Amino acid sequence: MTQQKPKIAFFDFASCEGCQLTVIDSLQTNLELLNAVEIVNFREAMSEKGQDYQIAFIEGSCSRKSDEARLQAIREQADIVVALGACAHLGGVNAVRNRQPLEDVRTYVYGNKADWYETYPARPISQVITVDATIPGCPIDRDEFIASVKMLLQGRIPKLPETPLCVECKLLENQCVYTMGKVCLGPIVRAGCKAICPSFGDGCEGCRGLVSEPNMESLKQVMAEHGMADQDISHKLDLFLTYQMMNLENEEPK
Amino acid sequence: MGFRVMPKSAFPGWVEQMLQTYRVVGPRKIRDRYMFDEVNSPGDLDLTYSTTVLPPKKVLLPQHEELLSFDLESGKMEAAIDTQPTVLLGVHTCDLHAIRLLDAVFEDGYADQHYIARRQNVLLVSLECLSPCTEKSFCKSMGTLSVTEGYDLHLTDLGDSYAIDIGSERGQALLELTENAQPATDADYSRLNQTLSDKWPRFPYRLESDITELANLLAVSYDSDLWEELGEKCLGCGSCTIVCPTCYCFNVIDEVDFSLNAGSRIRQWDGCTLSQFAVVAGGHNFRSTNQERQRHRFFRKGKYQMEAYGLVGCVGCGRCAEACLVDINPVDTFNELSRRRIPMTRRHKEVLP
Numbered sequence: 001m002t003q004q005k006p007k008i009a010f011f012d013f014a015s016c017e018g019c020q021l022t023v024i025d026s027l028q029t030n031l032e033l034l035n036a037v038e039i040v041n042f043r044e045a046m047s048e049k050g051q052d053y054q055i056a057f058i059e060g061s062c063s064r065k066s067d068e069a070r071l072q073a074i075r076e077q078a079d080i081v082v083a084l085g086a087c088a089h090l091g092g093v094n095a096v097r098n099r100q101p102l103e104d105v106r107t108y109v110y111g112n113k114a115d116w117y118e119t120y121p122a123r124p125i126s127q128v129i130t131v132d133a134t135i136p137g138c139p140i141d142r143d144e145f146i147a148s149v150k151m152l153l154q155g156r157i158p159k160l161p162e163t164p165l166c167v168e169c170k171l172l173e174n175q176c177v178y179t180m181g182k183v184c185l186g187p188i189v190r191a192g193c194k195a196i197c198p199s200f201g202d203g204c205e206g207c208r209g210l211v212s213e214p215n216m217e218s219l220k221q222v223m224a225e226h227g228m229a230d231q232d233i234s235h236k237l238d239l240f241l242t243y244q245m246m247n248l249e250n251e252e253p254k
Numbered sequence: 255m256g257f258r259v260m261p262k263s264a265f266p267g268w269v270e271q272m273l274q275t276y277r278v279v280g281p282r283k284i285r286d287r288y289m290f291d292e293v294n295s296p297g298d299l300d301l302t303y304s305t306t307v308l309p310p311k312k313v314l315l316p317q318h319e320e321l322l323s324f325d326l327e328s329g330k331m332e333a334a335i336d337t338q339p340t341v342l343l344g345v346h347t348c349d350l351h352a353i354r355l356l357d358a359v360f361e362d363g364y365a366d367q368h369y370i371a372r373r374q375n376v377l378l379v380s381l382e383c384l385s386p387c388t389e390k391s392f393c394k395s396m397g398t399l400s401v402t403e404g405y406d407l408h409l410t411d412l413g414d415s416y417a418i419d420i421g422s423e424r425g426q427a428l429l430e431l432t433e434n435a436q437p438a439t440d441a442d443y444s445r446l447n448q449t450l451s452d453k454w455p456r457f458p459y460r461l462e463s464d465i466t467e468l469a470n471l472l473a474v475s476y477d478s479d480l481w482e483e484l485g486e487k488c489l490g491c492g493s494c495t496i497v498c499p500t501c502y503c504f505n506v507i508d509e510v511d512f513s514l515n516a517g518s519r520i521r522q523w524d525g526c527t528l529s530q531f532a533v534v535a536g537g538h539n540f541r542s543t544n545q546e547r548q549r550h551r552f553f554r555k556g557k558y559q560m561e562a563y564g565l566v567g568c569v570g571c572g573r574c575a576e577a578c579l580v581d582i583n584p585v586d587t588f589n590e591l592s593r594r595r596i597p598m599t600r601r602h603k604e605v606l607p
Contacts, residue, residue, distance in 0.1 A: 030512075032511070032512035033512060035512070036512050147509070150510055150511075150512065150514065153512075153514055154510065154514055162528070162529060162530040163492060163528055163530075164489075164490065164491045164492060164528075166489075166491035166492060166493045166496075167491070167492045167493070167496055167525070167528070170307065170308070170492075170493050170496040170497055170577065171308075171317045171318075171496060171523065173287070173289045173306070173307040173308050174307075175285065175286055175287045175307070176577070176579075178579060186491070187489035187490070187491035187579065188489070211490070211529065212529065213490060213529045214490075215488065215489050215490055215544065218486070218487050218488070218489050218580055219489055221580075222489070222579045222580060
């Protein structure tokens with residue numbers, strides 16, 4: 001990076017925009033960040049729409065044909081593209097529909113206006129354009145966002161944490177939620193969220209995505225031993241991980 | 255130096271005295287589990303605790319620790335050395351054995367100034383275990399159910415009083431903070447003897463082989479089929495190594511502020527059962543499967559540490575067994591290896607013409 005402040009931009013696709021809200025929230029407690037960068041495009045937070053930027057943060061999944069051109073235009077402009085949050089990273093909850101026939105889903109949501117709306121199976125943005133870095137989570141973790149921005153400013157590319165969530169839970173000395181009669185995806189999901197769900201007594205739902213070598217079969221067996229039926233296990237894995245699970249199963253979207 | 259005896263009624267007053275000068279860390283009950291944590295008053299302590307999620311190791315080697323701060327602009331760098339006088343109270347004997355191993359490791363070769371500074375300022379007050387803390391513990395098999403050294407003071411619960419063995423001059427000075435510790439009488443000694451002989455049968459031997467055999471058992475089991483079976487079950491979650499009192503592997507990262515010129519160098523715990531632990535520059539992973547990583551873990555516990563430091567690498571606390579969702583544990587692993595061991599005579603016959 002040169003002495004000039006890098007120009008950064010935020011864009012959204014199919015998402016709830018909660019990750020961008022987390023960014024705005026992070027800025028309130030990290031005002032130095034506003035001195036370190038120049039934000040030129042951030043629909044959620046300002047009206048200006050600059051098209052000259054070096055780092056693009058993209059929230060949301062690619063869920064229709066017309067998204068592709070917009071993604072490609074961002075890719076052409078930006079030196080660095082960062083996927084922001086579970087939808088951009090994994091397809092997120094949007095990908096739950098990928099297991100169901102698209103026509104059924106469209107009719108369910110839009111009724112007799114279904115034909116008016118363009119849609120197709122939701123995908124991570126990395127399936128359309130090259131993504132340089134990912135900040136995972138639903139929503140993203142604010143400290144991880146700040147740490148990632150610092151790395152980008154240093155000219156480094158932040159890497160996804162490879163440790164499973166269990167490590168973080170143990171470091172915090174949380175009681176394992178399995179001992180409370182609940183199930184948790186912690187052993188196969190990336191850490192980095194400060195184990196926020198288990199810290200409040202709930203099992204991990206997997207919003208940060210699978211570690212690179214998840215032992216799916218063994219964890220499914222653990223969940224079954226804790227009283228879950230096969231179908232419940234599949235549903236648990238499909239909240240945030242549908243896209244990854246269908247890839248592992250070599251399943252095509254319907 | 256001889257034992258002292260302190261009535262339990264005097265114990266809170268003694269801890270109050272400690273709190274005047276020391277940070278006191280001991281077992282506290284927080285919701286449904288126990289943790290070693292700083293205590294603000296004697297009532298915070300619960301010396302009847304079973305076991306803790308993390309061992310007291312975290313007082314000497316914190317999970318997340320600043321090693322140094324730096325400022326590239328001024329070129330200044332400063333080591334972060336923690337010398338806060340601390341009493342680590344209520345340490346079970348297994349954990350005390352583990353600290354002896356950590357001492358040996360961190361003093362070895364290029365001594366770790368951060369660990370050593372902390373260690374020199376920590377007084378260890380250990381506690382005799384009178385019944386097994388959990389079903390998973392196997393301290394008796396590992397020879398860690400008692401201690402004869404390594405503590406500053408060692409407490410044994412005699413019902414209405416504590417028998418206190420003084421292990422060091424620092425321990426003696428700590429005990430002098432109270433006027434209520436009197437030299438043990440003949441009657442006290444006889445109660446202490448009775449308590450110690452009563453406790454022994456309460457603890458089961460759970461290993462089917464002797465610990466002195468472990469290193470050899472592992473040596474002949476390197477190619478055992480068991481590792482593949484464990485590898486298939488292992489979730490690779492890393493919990494076993496994170497909760498272990500004798501694991502000390504760590505990673506070092508730099509954290510910077512927004513100037514990008516100043517920041518801290520941070521040490522954080524790592525573990526050999528994690529998938530990326532043995533990845534080196536260029537991307538090669540020297541232990542790329544769960545199977546290899548579990549084998550390595552058990553070799554560390556039963557063989558490598560014994561060879562390097564003459565101290566057992568597993569103290570039988572049972573924390574890893576408690577933490578493992580797929581029930582991989584040292585007792586079953588070592589026992590199964592023992593059952594599957596090919597007798598030496600048969601091996602020789604196969605190898606020799």
